[in-house]
Amino acid sequence: MSDRPLACSTTFARTSGMIERLFRGSKVTRKKYYQEFPPTVDWQWMLVLGVIIGSFVSAKFSGEFRLSWIPLLWQEVAGDNRLIRWFVALVGGIIMGVGARWAGGCTSGHGISGTLQLAVSSWLAAISFFVSGIATAMFIFRVIFK
Amino acid sequence: MLQAIHSKKSLQLFIGLVIGIAFGFLLQKGGATRYDIIIGQLLLKDFTVVKIILSAVATGMIGVHILKGLGLARMHIKAGSLGSSVIGGLIFGVGFGILGYCPGTAAGAAGQGFLDALFGGMVGMLIGAGLFASIYPKLAEGILKKGYFGELTLPNLLRVNRWVVIVTAAFVLVALLLWIEKAGL
Numbered sequence: 228m229s230d231r232p233l234a235c236s237t238t239f240a241r242t243s244g245m246i247e248r249l250f251r252g253s254k255v256t257r258k259k260y261y262q263e264f265p266p267t268v269d270w271q272w273m274l275v276l277g278v279i280i281g282s283f284v285s286a287k288f289s290g291e292f293r294l295s296w297i298p299l300l301w302q303e304v305a306g307d308n309r310l311i312r313w314f315v316a317l318v319g320g321i322i323m324g325v326g327a328r329w330a331g332g333c334t335s336g337h338g339i340s341g342t343l344q345l346a347v348s349s350w351l352a353a354i355s356f357f358v359s360g361i362a363t364a365m366f367i368f369r370v371i372f373k
Numbered sequence: 374m375l376q377a378i379h380s381k382k383s384l385q386l387f388i389g390l391v392i393g394i395a396f397g398f399l400l401q402k403g404g405a406t407r408y409d410i411i412i413g414q415l416l417l418k419d420f421t422v423v424k425i426i427l428s429a430v431a432t433g434m435i436g437v438h439i440l441k442g443l444g445l446a447r448m449h450i451k452a453g454s455l456g457s458s459v460i461g462g463l464i465f466g467v468g469f470g471i472l473g474y475c476p477g478t479a480a481g482a483a484g485q486g487f488l489d490a491l492f493g494g495m496v497g498m499l500i501g502a503g504l505f506a507s508i509y510p511k512l513a514e515g516i517l518k519k520g521y522f523g524e525l526t527l528p529n530l531l532r533v534n535r536w537v538v539i540v541t542a543a544f545v546l547v548a549l550l551l552w553i554e555k556a557g558l
Contacts, residue, residue, distance in 0.1 A: 233396065235477035239495070240502035247503060259513065260506035270389035275480050277393015278400065282484030285401035294486045298408030298473065316472050316489045320479070320497015321504070323468025327476060328505035329512070330461025331451055334475035337462075338426055341451055343433035345538055347525040348453020352462040356475075357415075359466025364415030367470065 234336025236327035238275045241266045243324075304372040330355070397481050400425075406481035408473040408489075415470055420558040424550060431546040438539055448526075455520030472497070 244266025248255040255261060286292040296309040305311065327333045330352045332341060338356065341349025378384060397406075403425050404410045413419030440446035469475055472494045474482050479498070482490035527542075528535040 239498040243499045243503040258506055260509040270385050273386045273389035274393035277390045278397035278480040279484035281394035281397025282401040282406050282481035285398040286485040292486050296488045300409040300412055312489050313493045316493025317497040319468045319472025320494040321501040323465055323472055324498035324501020325505045326461050326465025326468055328502055329464055330458055335477045339429050343430045344448050345527040346450045347530055348451045348458045351458040355459050355462025356466045359463040360415045360469040363467045363470025364412055
């Protein structure tokens, strides 16, 4: 129907470009990256917006919607300091944002859409996501918070 | 008919929104928008995420190749290289393990009320994507081109008919799913 793969992370790159353009004007769009991925609202941008709405609706229906800063598992090992959780999440987000653009996709774009189309790039990326994700989570929960 | 749909921009945006809502709804229902579930997966204690991905890949793989056979869908194979797919994938995984959400599930987690996903994860990804755009010109002709193999698919790589790969992969994925269920994970 859409002639497009289901994917999320390019949206963050486009939005980042849109925000930078707000502050620095149209010269931002001359950057090499934004010439290849123009900072505009596209099909995928609407998809990510839809994910937020869909999850909200689902959580509301099942009574699971609740504003919170600290996930349970995190609280168990690291306590309930909001600033620490926010900072760690921010750092994780920055690294993941760089990695997603570096690999050209994320868990949905490579991990689901790409692997099911049997793309070699996607199988390599998806395996790398999980190998490194498992190693990192094990290090945090088994070594740092032991 | 399909081409007429593909060329209408506002209709495309609307379809994107509708598919996104369905995707977000299902991710939340499945539990994949929760930090605890995702970290549980990375610690190999809870296999919810792997079950969602394996079943989506197994059904989607068969479905999309049937549609392709009927001329109703086109493939979008991402070109890749070892420097891009593997190095980028390893960097992504470090962030994934630290944050506890991936880009799509962070959006879903934000929708469900997790403020660490909204103000930490999603803001961080915007910064990370912006950083990458700044260093992109330096990487583009260097590491991202290392071991370049282009828009290669597994059937092309193995030089076999695509259905050989599809049937084998589907068999392995379903066997893995059954094994996970049987092991009670």
